[in-house]
Amino acid sequence: MKVKNLLPILLFFATFSFYAQSDKTDEKREKIKAYKVSFLTTELELTSTEAEKFWPIYNAFDDKQFELRHEKMKTYLRKLDDDNISSLSEKESCILLSQIESTDKELYTLREKYMTNLKKILSAKKILKLKKSEDDFNRKLLKQYRDKAGKN
Known part of the structure; x- marks a missing residue:
């Protein structure tokens, strides 16, 4: 698996564990969001x-994506704990797998709609630049997270 493909997965788990600390979740999320906007x-x-049209679309997408990834997936990941997997019946496992697949489909549909909306206001070149910038931001955030974890 290429590092490029592994990065979103690592970022998901890093941000998930980052957000799992419920006491300051909203505050941390807002700081990251402000840093990302900047x-x-x-x-x-x-x-x-462009900015006037872009930010409402981007923020709506980002919020919905966060909700799907962190709120729904948090429920699934709790059930995927090593101890819990062993105790799941085959029927419960099928239901959980179906829920995960459904969330994945929702994320895909959300991303398709988002891209369609972006194409109405930004050039293809700027959309590619957005994708690269998001990847750069995620790498930068992950590096900061690792550096901070390494100091503790």
Whole structure:
């Protein structure tokens, strides 16, 4: 598996564990979100017209994606704990697998709709730049997380 393909998975688990600490979850999420907005604003060089249309679409997508990944997946991951997997019946396992697949489909559909909406306001080149900037941001965030964890 290429590192490029592994990064989103690692980021998901890193951010999941980061967000799993419920006492300051919202505060941490807002800080990361503000940092991300600042980073993307700098990287994308959006015109004022583009920015006016882009941010509502981006924020709605980001919020829904967060909800799907972190709220629904948190429930699934709790059930996937080593001890819990052993105690699941085949029927319960099938149901859980079906729920995970359903969430994956929701994420895919959400991403398709998001891309369709972006194409209406941004050039293909800027959408690619957005994708690269998001990947760069995620790598930067993961590095900061690792550096902070290494100091503890």
